[in-house]
Amino acid sequence: MLIRANAQSIGLKAKLFRGFSDPSRLSILDALLAGPLTVTEIVEATGLSQPNASNHLGCLRDCGLVVSAQQGRYVTYHLSDPRVALLLNSADELLADVARGVYQCTRYDLVGEPERP
């Protein structure tokens, strides 16, 4: 790829957005909007399996979106920066206008879908 602009910056940004691009991770971030939670609380809040939640938390932590802190045998996670919440809100606002388009985005959801007229 011969990407025009700053390739490193673009790669970083893609990686950042990838942290937001999975429903399980978004549900974790959503749960953390209210405040810090332990892994068990996150598992209960999201319905994810414990290893799965732990895996996604590791990803979010590695990407700098959340921060972990060990307290006894508990590990609590919280958002690393208020702008993580702001970015989620910005997405909500954008969605308010393009929701119809995104809702119709069947590119990766349906197979054999008939062509649009």
Place this chain on the structure above:
Amino acid sequence: MLIRANAQSIGLKAKLFRGFSDPSRLSILDALLAGPLTVTEIVEATGLSQPNASNHLGCLRDCGLVVSAQQGRYVTYHLSDPRVALLLNSADELLADVARGVYQCTRYDLVGEPERP
């Protein structure tokens, strides 16, 4: 999954962010920040192959992030909403602070990487 909050909303948001989560698509959006471009111009600007660019453009269009307009035998694409650019800027600002963390996010990039001390 027993996702706590509005599952549909979370799914939509994940789909929206997925549009931003690939370097090729980000480079296309980055090129479109300056204004509308034809597919050929996008191919030249990004270095992507023509079918690949067309595929990503189709994804971006289906997701409502860009809009296409046919003009003769050319098809020009432009950002669907100024907030797409704003969201990209918000990500840049967030990256300014968490860049170090994202830079170290080797979870999906390296295999057999030794553990951090």
Place this chain on the structure above:
DNA sequence: TCATTACATCACCACTTGTTGATATGATGA
């Protein structure tokens, strides 16, 4: 009509990624 240009689609491959179940690690308390 025919060649050419611009773009989209298809078939296929390789790699990435999310999920699960099993298991390891590590802290706490009896």
Place this chain on the structure above:
DNA sequence: TCATCATATCAACAAGTGGTGATGTAATGA
């Protein structure tokens, strides 16, 4: 020390996803 709880890691699998080359389609102009 031993049992238990909280969390992380591992192996393995299935599905999603990006990439390429070949081909189709539609518009333009000679």
